[in-house]
Amino acid sequence: MSSPVKVGIIGMGTVGSGVAKILTENADRCTQRAGRSIEIVKAVVRDMSKSRAVELGDGVLTDDVRSVIDNPDIEIALQLMGGTDPARQVMLDLLAAGKDVVTANKALLCEHGPELFAKARELGRTIAFEAAVAGGIPIIAAVSQSMSGNQITSIQGILNGTCNFILTEMLKRTASYGDILAEAQELGYAEADPTMDVDGTDAAQKLVILCQLAFGKRVPLSEFPKQGIDSLDLADLKYASELGYAIKLLAGARLVDGALQMHVEPNLVRKHEALAQIDGALNIVALNGDAVGPTWYAGPGAGQMPTASAVMADLIDVVVGRAQLTFPLLDVFDEGSVVERIRPPAEITRRYYLRFQVDDRPHVLADITDILGRNEISIASVVQNESLDGSSTVPLVIMTHTTTEGQMRTADTEIAGLEAVKSPRIRLPVLD
Amino acid sequence: MSSPVKVGIIGMGTVGSGVAKILTENADRCTQRAGRSIEIVKAVVRDMSKSRAVELGDGVLTDDVRSVIDNPDIEIALQLMGGTDPARQVMLDLLAAGKDVVTANKALLCEHGPELFAKARELGRTIAFEAAVAGGIPIIAAVSQSMSGNQITSIQGILNGTCNFILTEMLKRTASYGDILAEAQELGYAEADPTMDVDGTDAAQKLVILCQLAFGKRVPLSEFPKQGIDSLDLADLKYASELGYAIKLLAGARLVDGALQMHVEPNLVRKHEALAQIDGALNIVALNGDAVGPTWYAGPGAGQMPTASAVMADLIDVVVGRAQLTFPLLDVFDEGSVVERIRPPAEITRRYYLRFQVDDRPHVLADITDILGRNEISIASVVQNESLDGSSTVPLVIMTHTTTEGQMRTADTEIAGLEAVKSPRIRLPVLD
Numbered sequence: 131m132s133s134p135v136k137v138g139i140i141g142m143g144t145v146g147s148g149v150a151k152i153l154t155e156n157a158d159r160c161t162q163r164a165g166r167s168i169e170i171v172k173a174v175v176r177d178m179s180k181s182r183a184v185e186l187g188d189g190v191l192t193d194d195v196r197s198v199i200d201n202p203d204i205e206i207a208l209q210l211m212g213g214t215d216p217a218r219q220v221m222l223d224l225l226a227a228g229k230d231v232v233t234a235n236k237a238l239l240c241e242h243g244p245e246l247f248a249k250a251r252e253l254g255r256t257i258a259f260e261a262a263v264a265g266g267i268p269i270i271a272a273v274s275q276s277m278s279g280n281q282i283t284s285i286q287g288i289l290n291g292t293c294n295f296i297l298t299e300m301l302k303r304t305a306s307y308g309d310i311l312a313e314a315q316e317l318g319y320a321e322a323d324p325t326m327d328v329d330g331t332d333a334a335q336k337l338v339i340l341c342q343l344a345f346g347k348r349v350p351l352s353e354f355p356k357q358g359i360d361s362l363d364l365a366d367l368k369y370a371s372e373l374g375y376a377i378k379l380l381a382g383a384r385l386v387d388g389a390l391q392m393h394v395e396p397n398l399v400r401k402h403e404a405l406a407q408i409d410g411a412l413n414i415v416a417l418n419g420d421a422v423g424p425t426w427y428a429g430p431g432a433g434q435m436p437t438a439s440a441v442m443a444d445l446i447d448v449v450v451g452r453a454q455l456t457f458p459l460l461d462v463f464d465e466g467s468v469v470e471r472i473r474p475p476a477e478i479t480r481r482y483y484l485r486f487q488v489d490d491r492p493h494v495l496a497d498i499t500d501i502l503g504r505n506e507i508s509i510a511s512v513v514q515n516e517s518l519d520g521s522s523t524v525p526l527v528i529m530t531h532t533t534t535e536g537q538m539r540t541a542d543t544e545i546a547g548l549e550a551v552k553s554p555r556i557r558l559p560v561l562d
Numbered sequence: 563m564s565s566p567v568k569v570g571i572i573g574m575g576t577v578g579s580g581v582a583k584i585l586t587e588n589a590d591r592c593t594q595r596a597g598r599s600i601e602i603v604k605a606v607v608r609d610m611s612k613s614r615a616v617e618l619g620d621g622v623l624t625d626d627v628r629s630v631i632d633n634p635d636i637e638i639a640l641q642l643m644g645g646t647d648p649a650r651q652v653m654l655d656l657l658a659a660g661k662d663v664v665t666a667n668k669a670l671l672c673e674h675g676p677e678l679f680a681k682a683r684e685l686g687r688t689i690a691f692e693a694a695v696a697g698g699i700p701i702i703a704a705v706s707q708s709m710s711g712n713q714i715t716s717i718q719g720i721l722n723g724t725c726n727f728i729l730t731e732m733l734k735r736t737a738s739y740g741d742i743l744a745e746a747q748e749l750g751y752a753e754a755d756p757t758m759d760v761d762g763t764d765a766a767q768k769l770v771i772l773c774q775l776a777f778g779k780r781v782p783l784s785e786f787p788k789q790g791i792d793s794l795d796l797a798d799l800k801y802a803s804e805l806g807y808a809i810k811l812l813a814g815a816r817l818v819d820g821a822l823q824m825h826v827e828p829n830l831v832r833k834h835e836a837l838a839q840i841d842g843a844l845n846i847v848a849l850n851g852d853a854v855g856p857t858w859y860a861g862p863g864a865g866q867m868p869t870a871s872a873v874m875a876d877l878i879d880v881v882v883g884r885a886q887l888t889f890p891l892l893d894v895f896d897e898g899s900v901v902e903r904i905r906p907p908a909e910i911t912r913r914y915y916l917r918f919q920v921d922d923r924p925h926v927l928a929d930i931t932d933i934l935g936r937n938e939i940s941i942a943s944v945v946q947n948e949s950l951d952g953s954s955t956v957p958l959v960i961m962t963h964t965t966t967e968g969q970m971r972t973a974d975t976e977i978a979g980l981e982a983v984k985s986p987r988i989r990l991p992v993l994d
Binding site: 148152156159160162163164165260266267268271272275276277278279280281402404407419421422423424425426427428429430433435436438439440441442443445446447450451452455456458459461466 | 707887
């Protein structure tokens with residue numbers, strides 16, 4: 131048996147503690163899977179005085195990140211701190227010091243991936259990041275290894291468990307967005323500041339990473355439409371359900387004739403689809419390959435032990451040496467990409483769900499349908515119920531046939547100009 | 563760029579042709595993913611006169627398997643012939659000749675896996691077999707790599723697309739088992755001799771391979787209960803549906819206190835479960851790990867291109883060198899297994915669905931419930947409808963609470979002895 135491989139953990143929060151727990155409580159199993167025993171030599175924390183759930187040896191805990199960077203015995207660093215600063219510099223320092231790095235930091239890879247990947251390749255080092263996307267679901271391994279005989283043609287995923295939890299509970303318990311968000315924060319499913327989750331940023335960062343691997347193309351967040359769940363109303367979930375759909379925050383990418391179209395938006399998804407059936411804090415990714423066809427991967431997309439499970443898979447891959455073979459072949463630079471262009475949002479074609487609050491008087495529906503017609507948008511179905519509460523406005527729900535996002539936006543702007551049309555005006559795409 | 567890696571394909575049936583199609587039509591992509599170009603040097607067929615969909619170079623097609631075995635330039639053999647004889651000897655010869663082998667042959671690995679794996683290790687060679695289980699779903703990679711930080715605690719899968727297609731269509735179209743089987747044969751979903759599919763053997767072979775990887779234990783087919791779908795009636799699918807369940811042929815394994823219980827049987831699965839929602843020829847595997855929790859993998863479990871996709875993933879893994887690192891660490895020998903014992907079927911506990919055809923006269927229900935009660939089996943629900951067609955017998959459907967398979971068998975035998983109870987007597991487990 132060869133000597134133990136020495137590992138440093140940077141960041142002993144939820145995920146770091148989970149990894150330490152697996153390594154200490156299941157040491158024999160880890161040794162068997164890795165072919166070598168794995169020793170945590172240093173674990174860097176911010177606050178030395180805080181009590182820890184996992185017992186580490188004397189002198190392992192430190193608040194000095196240099197004790198990992200400058201330790202020549204440490205071969206692998208688990209970089210489990212959040213944010214991009216100082217995470218970016220720490221990663222660069224670790225690579226420069228000759229360490230392979232396992233990370234769960236999606237924001238860092240989304241923003242600085244090309245720089246970090248280039249630096250690692252230049253130095254002959256490896257970055258492994260299974261835990262950065264979809265937590266315990268091995269989607270990075272699927273995209274970068276298991277689908278290697280395929281050109282991936284589409285990715286559709288529920289990549290944010292917080293949003294999925296909120297949407298599921300709102301409908302199940304007939305509750306408002308605000309009430310369920312507050313509860314999710316209490317349960318620890320949502321951060322104290324949930325902005326990055328509910329506005330779609332978190333899902334969009336994960337999508338950027340997946341698209342880099344699947345299509346060899348880095349698309350900045352600013353180049354594709356992103357809409358969160360924060361403007362959704364219980365009424366929309368109910369109308370969609372009556373029409374046979376669930377509403378899910380989907381992060382999607384599709385390759386159409388060399389053009390890549392991406393989006394992060396709440397979508398209406400037919401109830402019988404796998405993507406509609408994943409409830410609560412779970413994640414799912416539907417991956418299409420030109421050889422394999424449709425495949426689905428589902429599981430816990432966040433949480434201590436699911437994320438630790440993904441970090442462990444990467445750590446063992448690095449110890450075994452697989453990650454070092456995979457990393458140089460990853461399709462993470464734009465050269466030679468199958469993507470000829472990014473499809474402008476205006477060209478994306480799909481069906482739409484529209485909800486308007488309108489004055490309860492004659493000719494409103496005629497005015498709206500006239501605008502849609504002039505923009506070549508044909509209507510699949512209309513639901514307008516009577517006002518039951520004596521209110522002077524009523525909701526109007528329209529499902530369109532396939533149209534372009536461009537036509538839809540033009541029509542929407544015109545409709546917004548009608549005096550009889552009030553707020554809110556909701557426009558959601560329907561998944562094909 | 564290094565020289566091309568030379569590959570021999572043994573068996574140019576459906577899957578072999580699919581692999582050749584990917585390698586010839588997407589050569590650049592394969593080169594990029596593998597880091598080297600891949601050249602098919604020999605392709606062994608049984609019948610040289612048969613026309614082929616894929617154009618191969620002059621002299622590539624041959625009917626002589628020795629032209630692969632004895633060719634020192636060939637580094638990797640794709641062993642895509644079915645059956646165990648001569649497949650076993652061909653594999654041994656390939657390994658002895660210094661070749662790594664990619665195979666899709668589940669029967670071969672189920673029956674001769676330990677011998678073949680031992681021989682490969684002794685010779686320092688690698689066997690890769692993603693395509694042997696669940697076709698295009700990368701379940702071997704998930705179990706052997708992505709879950710490496712976990713002890714897998716349970717596997718439940720729909721591993722036979724033919725059976726799933728038949729069960730789905732029977733209910734959807736209110737058709738008999740025989741009619742749908744005939745149609746599945748016409749569509750190519752079922753073999754001319756479908757016995758191995760419909761009696762559960764195919765699913766059981768795949769389960770044996772998964773359990774070897776997940777639990778380090780080889781359990782022969784004879785040591786766990788196996789029941790196919792050939793005795794199922796449309797009536798059972800309908801009753802189950804009314805009770806809120808789908809019936810699925812599940813291949814399952816669960817580790818309970820060091821005891822491994824395995825089974826291949828049609829199960830009643832609650833409709834909201836992912837396992838119940840996979841219809842048609844698709845496969846799904848639900849994998850539980852002690853760290854990650856529940857995960858699901860779904861996709862096409864058979865067919866030309868999905869299986870070719872899995873073979874290609876393995877081939878590229880071997881070319882890159884990952885498979886050679888993974889193979890020696892696979893948990894495929896019984897030493898050091900987490901499994902302390904195989905749980906005898908009689909000890910397995912679960913709920914049951916029972917259907918009896920009984921005489922339409924007083925006291926029959928009382929006699930049956932008395933037998934169940936004496937065997938400590940309590941009843942959750944009973945459905946007995948009136949005879950509408952003037953028949954002298956009526957169906958009686960009982961859902962039990964949790965009991966042991968042993969108690970259930972004893973009770974079933976006693977019930978069979980009642981004069982009022984006629985054929986068929988159906989007993990199906992309910993998935994927890």
